[in-house]
Amino acid sequence: MTSIKDNIASIEVQISQACKNANRxxxxxxxxxxxxxxxxxxxxxxxxxxxxxxxESYVQESVEKIAKLTHLTDICWHFIGPIQSNKTRQIAxxxxxxxxVDRIKIAKRLDGHRYGQDTPLSICLQVNISGETSKSGVTIxxxxxxxxxxxNCENLKLRGLxxxxxxxxxxxxxxxxxxxxLALQEQHPxxxxxxxxxxxxxxxxxxxxxxxxRVGSAIFGQREYK
Ligand SMILES: *Cc1c(COP(=O)(O)O)cnc(C)c1O
Numbered sequence: 001m002t003s004i005k006d007n008i009a010s011i012e013v014q015i016s017q018a019c020k021n022a023n024r025x026x027x028x029x030x031x032x033x034x035x036x037x038x039x040x041x042x043x044x045x046x047x048x049x050x051x052x053x054x055x056e057s058y059v060q061e062s063v064e065k066i067a068k069l070t071h072l073t074d075i076c077w078h079f080i081g082p083i084q085s086n087k088t089r090q091i092a093x094x095x096x097x098x099x100x101v102d103r104i105k106i107a108k109r110l111d112g113h114r115y116g117q118d119t120p121l122s123i124c125l126q127v128n129i130s131g132e133t134s135k136s137g138v139t140i141x142x143x144x145x146x147x148x149x150x151x152n153c154e155n156l157k158l159r160g161l162x163x164x165x166x167x168x169x170x171x172x173x174x175x176x177x178x179x180x181x182l183a184l185q186e187q188h189p190x191x192x193x194x195x196x197x198x199x200x201x202x203x204x205x206x207x208x209x210x211x212x213x214r215v216g217s218a219i220f221g222q223r224e225y226k
Contacts, residue, residue: 004042005049007219008033011202015213018206029206032078032195034216037223040065046219047072055099055214057081059090066094080162080195080214082136089113092155097122099162099195099214102138104149107156114155122159123150124195127180129173130166137163140180147184160184160193160211165201174201174208181209 008031016026034055035043043054043065055078056062066077078097083106091098092113101107101123114121125146128137138146150158161181165173174196181194197205197213205213217223 004045004219008046008049008051011215011218014202015206018203021203022207024206028211030212032080032212032214033219034080034198034214035065035220036061036081036216038220040068042220043069044072047075052076053078053212055080055216056095059084059087063090063094085109092121093117095121097124097159099124100126100136101150102126102128102136102146104146107146107150107153111153111155117155120155120157122193123156124160124162124193125150125158126162126164127177129163129177130169143180147187151188158188158191160191160195162195164198165196165205167200169201169204171204171208174204174210178209 011031015029015031019026019029030053032053032055033046033051036057052074053076057080069075077095078099079091079095080099083091083100085105088106088109092110098110098121102125110121125143126137127143128139150156161177161184163177177196178194185191193212194210195212195214196210199215199218202213202215
């Protein structure tokens with residue numbers, strides 16, 4: 001079995017190769033290690049290998065893990081899973097980033113629950129780029145209204161967009177996301193993140209302009225459930 005450290009090193013090579021092929025700089029793409037369902041000792045191994053950004057999808061599980069890893073003071077937690085409105089307090093209190101905001105109601109609750117903390121919550125808006133196949137994500141038509149809402153939330157900081165293109169999605173889906181990202185950046189110059197690409201499609205995502213890839217199984221191994 002290869003080690004977590006080796007897996008991260010090989011993903012970093014894949015990222016830099018994809019960047020080179022796309023005439024991009026390697027440091028334009030951040031690796032988010034998706035540790036959902038995985039135990040804290042594997043997260044610690046990744047941390048020791050230099051990894052700092054971690055993604056989680058399940059609130060109860062992640063809050064327990066975060067509480068056990070507070071000694072890793074510069075670790076950065078990103079929530080990337082579907083959001084139920086009764087979980088927004090725990091998300092706002094435990095995470096630095098949320099990638100999966102797809103409706104005003106959730107943004108409003110996260111903003112309220114973030115009140116009083118030192119830093120605003122970094123937000124990516126999840127866009128349903130592959131249409132009917134996924135129920136999560138705001139439609140392109142409803143995106144401007146959601147952007148406008150989040151921009152006006154005092155305790156949220158709009159960082160960019162997130163997408164989960166369907167399996168074997170055409171390159172066009174990835175490039176359409178990049179166009180939306182550029183348009184958003186034009187309106188809001190401090191937007192810096194296009195969260196797109198997972199273990200199986202990180203090259204296509206980087207080629208299209210992704211700035212953050214969310215990689216789980218290629219680092220931590222296949223998940224047994226979920
Ligand atoms: C699980 C998950 C990932 C990681 O998927 P892998 O295929 O294991 O790399 C990325 N993004 C989201 C939103 C996820 O839920």
